[in-house]
Each structure stands twice: as C-alpha cells, then as structure tokens.
Amino acid sequence: MIPETDTPLTQMLSHSLLSRGDEVALGRRIRRFTDNQQALILGAIHPSFSPLDKTLYFQAFNWLHNDAKEARETFAKHNVRLVAKIAWRYKNFLPLKDLVQEGVMALSGIAEGFDPDRGFRFSTFAYKRLMGRFNTLARQERHRKEKELRYATGQLTHNEKFGALQEVYEINPDFRDKLDGVIRTLPEAVQDTVKKHLDGKTLGQISRENNQPLSTVKDRWNQFKINLDKPEVRRLFLQK
Template sequence: MGDKNTIVVNLAEPVVNEKDIDSELAEIEADDEKDPMEEILAGQEEIQKNLDATQLYLGEIGFSPLLSAEEEVYFARRALKGDEASRKRMIVSNLRLVVKIARRYNNRGLALLDLIEEGNLGLIRAVEKFDPERGFRFSTYATWWIRQTIERAIMNQTRTIRLPIHVVKELNVYLRASRELAQKLDHEPTAEEIAESLDKPVEDVTKMLRLNERITSVDTPIGSDNDKALLDIIADEKGYGPEEDLQDKDIKCSIIRWLEELNPKQREVLARRFGLMGYEPSTLEDVGAEIGLTRERVRQIQVEALRRLRDMLGHQGLNLEALFNKED
C-alpha cells in the first residue's frame, strides 16, 4: 500500500530478536542495571510531573472559545488560502475536543499528556485537510483524524518485551519526531531525517528505532474499551476516508428526505427496489410479489417515482443517476 498512513505488519518472522535488543540496550545505556527502587521512584516522579503539566495545560485551553458553524467555514476557507492566524484559530478552538477524545484512551500505555500531544497532531492534520464546502462540521471530521493518530501511537507503544523507563522515555522522543516529520514531509522519515531534526547521531536514532520493531498481531486490541483491533485501522487503498464516509451518510439522509416527498406507494417501491429504509434490494418480480402488484405495474410506479425524484434533484443541481444506478 502506498498511503503514508499504511501500517505494514510482518507476521512471518521478527525483525529483531531478544538478543539483539539486549545488545542494543547495553550500548545505549551502560547503567541499565539500576536499583529497582530507584526506577520506581523515578517513575512516580515522572507521573507527578505529567499530572502537574496536564492540569496546567487543561487550565490554559479552558479559555479557548468554541467556533460556531459559520465561524468554522470562515476560518477554514482562510486557512486553506494560507492564512496562518485562521489556521491557529481552528486549532486552538478545538483543543478541548482533543482532550475529550484522549481521555477515552487513558490507561492504555500512554500518559494523558502524551495522548493529548498525539491527538493534537491529528487535529493539525484535520485542519490542513478540511474542506468547508463539503457541508460537514469540522468537529465531526477532526474526530476521525484525532482518533487515528492516538490509536496509532498506542499501537506503537504495544510491546511484549519490557524496556526500562528511561529508555522508553527516550524512545518516545524519537517516535514523536518521526510522526511529526511524516506529516510535514508526506512520507515516512528516514533515520537520517530524524537525526537531523533532533540534532542526534544517525547511529543513535537507528539503534533506538530498532528497539521499537516487533511482531504485531492484526487482532491486537487498541481501541478504547478494547473494542477495536489493529486490523480495523490498517489503511485500505480501496477503503473510505473520513470525507467519503461522511458524504455517504449525508447522501443517505438526503435520500430519505426526498423519498418523503413521494406518495406512499412510490416510496415503498423505490425503497424495496434499491434497498432503502431497511429493505434489501429486490427485483421487480420480488417487489410485485411482496406488495401484491404485477411486475409491469411495479415498473411503472418506479418510472413515475424516479421521474419525480429527477425533477426534485435537478432543481438542486444533483444527478439522479449517480444515486440510483439500476435500469428504469
């Protein structure tokens, strides 16, 4: 798969074995064999720092006003034209949305502040990709991107071999730099690019990234409440993105509204023929048998109903054939 969000999962053999990992750890940290109590205290201190930083962050973003639907369209249009102030306004006004979503993934292997940071990357991506002319609220669109980045970060933290706290902390710095560069460069960054951005030796970057390589089952639970597996977020070249998914839902809602303009018999015939309103798609013969009419009469009602819909949609500049692709 060519998409940059694609995750390649190797189920055949591990990229690196435990001996390699032990060797890399020895080279990176000579004092790996620290006192266990010292490591526990360091971990508790780190947790307290995270709590303090999180409270400070939440207090700061609490003053950011939300945007109305009209303001979203206004600032989004200006952001697409390169207006940096509008772009920042879109981001700042939706930081609370990131926090709300990030809380759902708490206790999944990442501190809340780290979850928020990852979610913010998704929010930034959403601002860059959002098209206000589609008619969707930005919050609905951004939620998709925020969840994707958070879940990918959680997945990257899932490991069967435990690493010392100080190594995990350093590894997170490299991984976060990698994700930020991937968004800026539109491709997965090389070790050289990561090293340059962090002003680190390429050898150090390579060693740390090797510690993150592992076999991952496609059934690994990664969603909130364990309701999603890795397989659910692997990119599919033929799959829908957020725009297509939202557009499809919007079209379905519009079709239901248009059907309400028809008489009951026309509405039922189209619903049964094209699989709408809970029905399964059926042939003319099957529809006739279900509602007690001949095949020819069902066809006539279908033609009349489609003609009425064609007129209604024509006034809105829409194409009926794009929605109903069966023969009259």
C-alpha cells in the first residue's frame, strides 16, 4: 500500500505487467547478447581480422549490448509492483522508497539470468531472488542498528569498539554527523589522528606519515576514546 502522495513511486507503479509473449521476446534479446558477448569481443580485437571486420564486430557488440540493456530496463519498469509488494514486508527496516529503488536496480541483474524458454514467468523467477536481496538488506540494517545501540549504551567490549565504530561511521550518515561533532570538540592534533584512523589507517601508519612518535599518536587516540566513553556523549547516539 503505497501512499498516494509519493508521486515518483506512484508513477513507477503505473506500468502494467508484461504478457508472457513480451517476457519471452525480452528474455531472448538479453540471452542473444550474453550468448554472443565473448565471441563479439574476441572478433573486435582479433589480430588477424581486418580493420573493417573488427569495426563490424564492435558495432554488433554495441548494438546487442544496448538492446539487452533496454530489455533489462523494460523488465524492471514493468515489475515495480512485484518489488513494492515484497518491499512492503521490510518497511520497518528501511524506508519503502529506498527498498523499492534497491529492488528495481536488482531486477536488471536478475533479468540477465532469466531463461525465457524454460516455461515459467519472470515474476516467479524474480520473486525468490528479490526476497533474498531484501533479507540481506534487512539483516544488514538490523546488525547496524544493534551495533549502534550497543555502542551508545556502552555494551561493546574493548576489542569490539573500534571495529563497530569504523563500520557504523562509514555507512550511517546520521551517526557520522554526530561523531564528527564530538571530534570537533577535540584539539586539532587529536582530530587529525582520529579522522585518519577512522578512515582505515593504522596508528603506526599515522605515526610514520606525521613523523611523530607512536606513543604520541596512541595518546591522542586514547584521548578520543576517553571522551567517547563519557555517558553524555553516548547519549547523543541514542537520540533520533
């Protein structure tokens, strides 16, 4: 049940389902490219072929590639209702529009594996694959939220903290904004160390890069950790 005010999504849902004949024709266009892709590439670069022959192979490759791309996009466009139906079950994990967008993008790849001559409809073929994709997204989101909560409530062990901090910092803009606010309250030298470490550099690499003793770099990182463990700072990450 999509809100009527969601105009772009409503427009996407307006496309009718494809007929069995349409699905067969589209599927064969995709298969025609995938079945001939390697041969066309080899023909376009074969050392013994004339420049004209290579050009013809290259043109054929481009034509079939674009034709297959158009067919995949048509599959995706006319199966948004299927995506939305499945996405609705996962709306408590991620915004519905984001789920539908992710599902529509996945349909293009799913269409590449569809064999139109095996007798079943595309929706049957796509259903389990979309479910698998949404299950993965929901699991990742649940894992992320659990880590955020455990971090914010001080439940992570010492060894877990940095890995969780890096992971959540990278994938969650809201968390990153709050953490950047905490980092900005620290001295500039500490900020430099923290940002580089969160970006994936080891303390040893930072020490060599800044031409500073490793003990100094460790002290700066520890200063950040002490600040981060304060209850008033952890409470920031519980706020919505």
